[in-house]
Amino acid sequence: MLFMQHRQLTEMPNVRLPDLYETEQRLAAHLDFGMYCGAQALDMARSIFEESPTRGEVSMFAHVAMLQGNKDFPELIGDLAADPQDAVAAVGHAFAFCGKPVRRDYLGQWIHSDNPFLVRSALEAAIQHRLNLRDLLIPLFDHADSGIRTRAFEYAGVMGLAEHGPRAEEAAGDSAPDVSFAAAVAGCRIASGATIVPLLSKIGPSSSARDSRLATEVAFLTLNEENARDHVRALLSDIDTRRWGLLALGVIGATRTLDFIISDMAAPEFSRMAGWAFSMITGANVAEDDLELDEFPDSPDNPLLEDAPEEDAIEEALPWPDPERIAAWMAENGSRLSSDHPMLFGLARWSYQDIDTTQLEFQGRFRAVAQAIAMQSPDRRLPNWRSRVFLQDRQFRRDWQMG
Template identity: 30%
Template structure:
């Protein structure tokens, strides 16, 4: 028989069975997997096939890895910093910054990341990490960084405001003319995203000097001075800027003017991709036969398939409009110059021109000539905000721009916001 009180004495001992087991190799795997998922999510948020369900799954998996690293405390942060040292990519920066911002109270950004990574290119990942903090921690940190003297901290804080659709209020106007050009450009972009029509005049003053000003001005309702500045003059400008311009220009000018710009883009090999993207945004049924013809060109086929679906609502995979055999990926300097474009290209369907032509022949009568269409319906009929459940992320991107151009004083709907599962299905927020 055990000694009296033995069982009770054991019960009074501190419980150790539920303490985290700090195995460095496991923590390193958590850090590496979290970085991979963060990077994958960044691409999937503008993906041609990914839907809310896919984002919900990816975000939940990322949250699990981050929770394990947070649970490990300083050891989790050390694992994230080791992964960052080995591979300093955007995903690794986001994970390390998320752990550091949550674990350390200091406001100075230099405390949280190695000095070699404190460059403007890291700001989006740092801003994304800031946006992942608990709400009580976000506000004070945002205010401290927006009011600070460190341009990178201000840039990251503006990025977090964009992700959260959080309006900095009177802090935003002075930042439009910040001495650091990347900060001023991000402030201008944020003003457009937030529908800050009160800042329209200073943004118009920046049309010729700030690459973000034309897009912001158009989102704020300007239709005279800004549209001519939307398309970059340099065919070799960053693909991200080209895509945004090609998606937005047809929504800001009359169809005849948009068609003329599309024809001009077709005249240069480096901008033909953007001509196809712009044709999809224009949405005229008269362009569908031309888009089917572009499906014969391996460089343009998948972009043409996406544009065809954007206008008609055709689902190339479920509707069996894909090729039976896929060509080899061609060398594409435009897509290869941008991670997002390469991701879109690699995840899009290869359309079959004959199948798409036969599909269209049965439905052409339902597409009114001369009227802009989006996903098989007149563009003006789509409700706001867009329903996320059954739309792809690239479709939600198009819907968000359509809705934003109708309501210039309202924030741009955020198709990249985290996915939430509620009683009525998937939502954003």
């Protein structure tokens, strides 16, 4: 349960570092206690997993097994997991709570395995924790397993491996949808936006909400405001993509769009996303700056979120903005917002370089700033906005450059 809770918290825009730190410490304590039980801990973790083979149970079983040097658990997970794709992510998540020697041992074995599940898990761990695969990556771009190809391109994009940009550009036309999506994202990051057209086509009902969100973030950091205008207009004009159009406005960071964003706060189905776009540009915190409605309306039915539990949870975590209070805030603070540069949380986007992570506070800000930093040059690594939190000099921090 704690593994699942931790993973969910990393996706929530309003979660603070102390909240993550507390959950990580509780999880680490549970794992440490389990290790004292030796073989009994492994048997118990396996029994719980077999009874309910979902993400949290997969992560717990994988973690205990790795720390005890068990080599057989991946095959069992691959055979029994309720969702094999989710299981790969869960195994990668478990790596975060293992020491470097354990990671290195398993990564080296799995990346050379004939078992696709093991190779996918190794790549997932390398992606989540920014582990160095060196030249081991190259043959994986042509692997017969599409899940391996997908993660190979995702890894190249996350790690800023610009030398693989041409491969990503070519693979953006792959017949496997997951491969083409990962390659299109990577191409925008490491091939100077060469895959912008296929990536823009991934935004909308034909893709998952998770993919549409990522595609919007990356694509509209690739385009300048002038080139983005028609694409944003198209997203905003369709009820099925208006959510992503509002997110795109936040990503673009143009202060001249704020009046439009505020006007969309009157529509309950778009109000909270409009509030997030407003925050992305201005840096205002709708909840903490007393810019919320006094009474929250019921969440409207939204077909986009019905089969997207993660995106639905993000929506529910966002505050309800009060258009009148927002307008009053703008009257008082709007003059300090520059119209000469794309803005991100009240600062010029280009000003985010090696920012002190104590300044970001919230997961939503970590994610947005990480994406912006990664797009500054093709060889720039995506900062690890999900990395573990530590306490130093009475401040909560994360080593997000190194993972």
